[in-house]
Amino acid sequence: KQEVTQIPAALSVPEGENLVLNCSFTDSAIYNLQWFRQDPGKGLTSLLLIQSSQREQTSGRLNASLDKSSGRSTLYIAASQPGDSATYLCAVPPGGGADGLTFGKGTHLIIQP
Amino acid sequence: DTAVSQTPKYLVTQMGNDKSIKCEQNLGHDTMYWYKQDSKKFLKIMFSYNNKELIINETVPNRFSPKSPDKAHLNLHINSLELGDSAVYFCASSLRAGEETQYFGPGTRLLVL
Numbered sequence: 071k072q073e074v075t076q077i078p079a080a081l082s083v084p085e086g087e088n089l090v091l092n093c094s095f096t097d098s099a100i101y102n103l104q105w106f107r108q109d110p111g112k113g114l115t116s117l118l119l120i121q122s123s124q125r126e127q128t129s130g131r132l133n134a135s136l137d138k139s140s141g142r143s144t145l146y147i148a149a150s151q152p153g154d155s156a157t158y159l160c161a162v163p164p165g166g167g168a169d170g171l172t173f174g175k176g177t178h179l180i181i182q183p
Numbered sequence: 184d185t186a187v188s189q190t191p192k193y194l195v196t197q198m199g200n201d202k203s204i205k206c207e208q209n210l211g212h213d214t215m216y217w218y219k220q221d222s223k224k225f226l227k228i229m230f231s232y233n234n235k236e237l238i239i240n241e242t243v244p245n246r247f248s249p250k251s252p253d254k255a256h257l258n259l260h261i262n263s264l265e266l267g268d269s270a271v272y273f274c275a276s277s278l279r280a281g282e283e284t285q286y287f288g289p290g291t292r293l294l295v296l
Contacts, residue, residue, distance in 0.1 A: 104284065114226075115286040151203060159226070170216050170228030170239060171285060 072097045076174035093160030106159040133176040187288040204259045206274030214280045215257040220271040276281045
């Protein structure tokens with residue numbers, strides 16, 4: 071059964087710092103890996119999706135990497151801003167078909183102005 | 184335009200009641216999902232539908248019955264509500280099962296008293 075772990079559970083840094091969020095998964099037979107952002111009381115916003123054949127994806131100040139064989143992904147946020155404060159969730163589909171996503175418990179990020 | 188919408192946004196009800204949550208997506212996607220986010224903010228897949236057919240049911244009590252009248256709608260009906268059903272329920276959709284980005288609705292906050 072797929073399990074997803076995110077480290078750290080919480081992170082507070084001053085504005086402007088570059089930071090890395092970590093995600094690990096137990097079953098490397100995944101189609102893709104998706105990073106989401108959730109603001110308090112809101113739904114999930116998809117940030118990046120990395121296909122299993124890819125090593126990384128970039129969107130603006132965000133860069134996500136995937137090492138499928140070791141079961142790891144990182145989300146790199148450059149030049150952090152207070153608006154980046156949110157909970158970041160990593161998720162993988164366990165395999166082919168409509169299996170839904172298995173989520174980590176998230177990293178709660180606070181960027182101090 | 185809202186991609187994935189849910190109604191109602193908030194639902195407060197008494198134990199034992201029956202309630203429904205509606206979900207609609209205007210993205211033309213084939214696959215729709217229901218997730219439950221508990222009080223500890225952990226997200227877990229409940230159901231997955233592909234082209235109106237149930238694909239997975241992740242050990243959800245049979246008091247929960249999803250219904251898909253067409254590809255754009257996946258409603259969740261809950262019978263005999265219990266205190267433990269209190270959570271945020273998210274609907275999501277993706278173009279194809281298991282391979283594409285999932286787009287989430289804003290969530291329905293259910294409180295059972």
